[in-house]
Amino acid sequence: MRRRVIAGNWKMYKTIADTRAFFAAFSPMVADANYCDIVVAPPFPSIAAAVESTRNTKISIAGQNVYWEKEGAFTGEVSPAMLKQAGCRYVIIGHSERRQIFGETDEMVAKKTKAALAAGLTPIVCVGETLAEREAGHTERVCEAQLSNGPGALTAEEFSRILMAYEPVWAIGTGRTATPEIAAASHRYLRQCVARRFSPELAATLRILYGGSVKPDNIQGLMAQEELDGALVGGASLDAKSFASIVSGAM
Numbered sequence: 135m136r137r138r139v140i141a142g143n144w145k146m147y148k149t150i151a152d153t154r155a156f157f158a159a160f161s162p163m164v165a166d167a168n169y170c171d172i173v174v175a176p177p178f179p180s181i182a183a184a185v186e187s188t189r190n191t192k193i194s195i196a197g198q199n200v201y202w203e204k205e206g207a208f209t210g211e212v213s214p215a216m217l218k219q220a221g222c223r224y225v226i227i228g229h230s231e232r233r234q235i236f237g238e239t240d241e242m243v244a245k246k247t248k249a250a251l252a253a254g255l256t257p258i259v260c261v262g263e264t265l266a267e268r269e270a271g272h273t274e275r276v277c278e279a280q281l282s283n284g285p286g287a288l289t290a291e292e293f294s295r296i297l298m299a300y301e302p303v304w305a306i307g308t309g310r311t312a313t314p315e316i317a318a319a320s321h322r323y324l325r326q327c328v329a330r331r332f333s334p335e336l337a338a339t340l341r342i343l344y345g346g347s348v349k350p351d352n353i354q355g356l357m358a359q360e361e362l363d364g365a366l367v368g369g370a371s372l373d374a375k376s377f378a379s380i381v382s383g384a385m
Contacts, residue, residue, distance in 0.1 A: 136341050138357070138384045139297060139364035141173035141258060142371025143198060143226060143345075144180075153180040156374050157187035163378035167192065170364065170384045173224050173258075174371065178212060185221030196224035196258065199232060202242075202249040214253030225250050226366075228260045228284060230303045240283035247285055251292050258297045258366065259285045260345065261324070265304035273302075277320060278327050290332050298342045299366040300324060305346030306368065314359045317344045321361035350376055353383030 148156065153176055164172055175196035176184045184195045197220075201211035217225055227250065228243035243259065250257045261280040263273045277300070285296055300320050302312050312320075321342045329337035344356055345366030356362050364384060371377045 136339065136363045138170040139173060139341060139343055140170050140377075140381050140384050141175065141196065141224070141226075141299075141343060141364070141366045142377055143175045143229070143366060143368055144177060144372060145198070145231070145368065146177055147372055148176060148180055150180050150183045153183045154187055156372075157184065157193070160374035160378055161188065161191050161193065163374065164193070164381050165191070167381050167385075170381065172381060175224070175226055181217075181220045181222060194223040195221055196226055197222045197255075198226050198229070200225045200227065200246055200250055200255075202245040204249075214250045214255055217250075218253045218255055222255060224256045224258055224297075226260065226299075227257045228280070230260060230262055230301050230306060234264075234303065240280055243280075243284035244287040247288065247296065248292065251288075251295055256295060256297065257285075258299055258343065260299045260301050260366070262299075262301035262303050262320075262345075268302065268304055273320060274323050277324055281324060281327050282331065286327075286331050290336060293328075293332055294336055294339070296340075298324065298340060299345045300342055301345040301366065308347065312344075312346055314355045314362075317346070317356060318359040318361040321359075325361070348380060350379035350383065353380045357384050 172193045175198045197217040227246045232238040247257045263276040267276050325337045341363040343364040343366045344362045348365040348367045349370045
């Protein structure tokens with residue numbers, strides 16, 4: 135059975151003081167959550183505080199983005215080695231906001247994923263369709279292209295070390311959530327694509343998280359679908375009690 139992962143993406147929220155206060159409240163609430171991996175991705179300035187606050191807990195810290203070069207004149211970017219040395223174990227790559235707002239391409243996602251793996255980070259690689267693409271009936275085409283041109287560029291060994299997240303863009307921050315059945319269908323299709331591109335064995339072990347307005351009141355329904363291996367949580371991860379409830383729902 136694939137071990138579940140509940141990851142919180144804080145986006146551009148929480149100062150260093152907010153980060154410390156969150157973990158002071160959250161960590162005791164999930165101290166006995168041995169049934170899943172817990173990951174939190176704070177903003178870059180709060181990573182050190184997050185790592186310090188979660189020391190001796192089961193909570194891992196992630197970067198929200200990364201650049202593929204080791205160093206250089208790339209103002210505003212952060213390298214994989216910098217994240218690793220700061221104490222991150224994971225990094226989110228290709229989030230829909232990076233694609234939609236900042237113009238990240240599948241090729242950039244592939245380069246970032248390779249660089250993150252080389253530095254010893256575990257990438258959480260995101261794919262998913264917009265509302266227009268879904269209404270046009272292009273969900274499978276979009277997901278397959280993002281998979282093939284992004285993490286599909288990895289070797290089988292590299293691919294075995296990543297996580298994926300399916301994010302229906304139309305359900306992020308809109309209050310609209312894909313039904314558990316809709317989410318499961320997309321996860322199942324992604325797994326079929328992985329089986330074709332790599333192997334059925336890799337497809338069977340790949341953990342795919344669902345990201346799209348996950349909340350305490352829908353997590354159990356989502357997790358009842360065997361194709362869903364966890365969740366990538368946005369706004370609901372900002373509140374300690376709310377996020378702890380989501381972690382409990384993954385049991």
